Amino acid sequence: MKLSILPKIIIACVIVVFILWTLTPVLWMISLSFKPYGEWRTPHLLPQKPTIDNYRMLFTPQALQIFIAYTAIIEPVTGPLTRSLIVSITATIIAVIIGFFTAYGASRYNTPGPFVLFFTLLTRMLPPATFLTPIMVYFTTLGLFDNIAGLILLYSATTITYAIWIMKGFIDAIPVEWEEAALMEGAKPLEVLFKVVLPIARPGLVVSGLFIFLMAWTELLFALVLTNVNAVTLPVQISKYVTAVGALWGTQAAIALLGSIIPVIIGYMIQRHLVTGFTFGLVRA
């Protein structure tokens, strides 16, 4: 029995190191967000004189004298935050709904065919920068530049493939007998879809939804290029605190923290579905 203690200690140490490795940047971000201007570049893990100035700054950029230089480019955080929420949630809903129907068709009737289905992945295989210019041209022509509708369209279009592939796996695992039994007992095809298939595939819906939400929520490259003033999203806003003029490290940490809290809250709310969602394939196999 004594022999087995040593491996346990080693495993425990590895876990501790891994946790520190993962959490240190997060802890640093939290600490930094509470540090006053003077402490931003100091190596203390804990703020010497904790302050919420960074947070006040997010909501009223003009409040503090030292930030005056930035007020021209930085708007209050509420704008980007609301926009990011609208963009991410709408894009997720669109992608998941279209993805669900497409996945159902692909799973049961083999539409739109394996090639097209695979083709949807193409948007994810190219480096995003390759279609940055074409999209830019499209968007300018269509009046979608600096418009949140454009971002919604773009995010849902590029993430829909995940919704399709994740949910196809879930729907494939649903025995067709369940649907046939429902049909037999007098349910209409749409009733079968919503009362039988949808409830069982719900973990897949939730998992792909969260996945897509996180992608849209954190997307920087396209948002940076395709927005100017009216459609600035949270990631773009975060990037704005570090500029050629100077870097507002503490304020950036504060907004980053704000931006991380929302996915954590959502993840916590749907935790129950996440567990079934991630283990679904394992249990079935």
Place this chain on the structure above:
Amino acid sequence: MSRVVLRVENIVKTFGKTIAVNDVSFEVYERELFTLLGPSGCGKTTTLRVIAGLERPDRGRVYIDGVDVTDLPPKDRNVCLVFQEYAVFPHMSVYDNIAFGLKAKRISKLDIDNRVREVAELLDLQKVLWQKAGKISLSEQQRTAMARCIVIEPKLLLLDEPLSLVDAKIRERMRRELRKMQRDLGVTMVFVTHDQLEALMLSDRIAVMREGKLIQVGRPQEIYDNPINLFVASFIGSPTMNFLEGVLRVVKDKLILESDVIIELMRGIDTSLYSQLDGKKVIVGFRPEDAFISPEGLIKGVIQYTEIAGDKKIIHLRVSDKCSIRVFVDLYALVEVGDVASIQVNPLRLHIFDKETGNKLLRAGV
């Protein structure tokens, strides 16, 4: 004869190049338990799915209560199919499972409730009524599946091997329950199984299928006693029928089979009946229970080994290099391995099949 509920006419169904069902026709009468029996892949499940409307036949018609339903969707046929597995929705309670079909029919809540409870009581499901259907035992799931079908009161209840996943002990009980329920409710059932014993125990009539074709339709006793060909003869009955292969000879009043040895099958036969078979290549069959040990027995062989089967013993007898047979004897019969035993076959129970076609040529005494 009572009313015809289901009439299947010349059904043909192909999947790509394979012919799953090949020109199958039969009728099912009211309150009857009709079984489609056959080895796996014989087309029995496809036939059932065609009746249910889940598959479209390439040719042929399906009539339910005299109405041609071939082109109607499943929900308009007034039939219900209980599947082999995955018969219940795991995400709903047993109650909601049973109520599913009624809700789809837009019946008032109170009526739904009454009928669900009525059927749940009938099938002894009250205790698990509010549990998730995915969490209850297999036997309860099977009964839930049955309840879902019964509650919508279909004209025809179709069952696709509903007992095949249940273990042997429970299966026997469920078989009895199913039979009793079918009688009590007076439902017409089409039952699919590959288990010949189950078919014999349950059915009013059996249709034996093979490779998409209907081979024989009849009451269990008819099928057992008078199989139409070698396939039915070998498929039905456990242990299987004994088969001896050779050339049939009629010598005076004796019926003789020329195999690697000469086997005298019967004496004192009606020569006029058998003379036409003289010189034909045949396979002679008789069931293990239709032969007995007798000092006057004509077939002699050495006992190879014995098996105990309940209140009987099966002796395995080697008649020649090519032929060995099994015979039921009394459990306490004094037989030892290595003994020579002589066997008498009940002449009324001897089946003679054509070796070429496998079809029955003659059953002795008929």
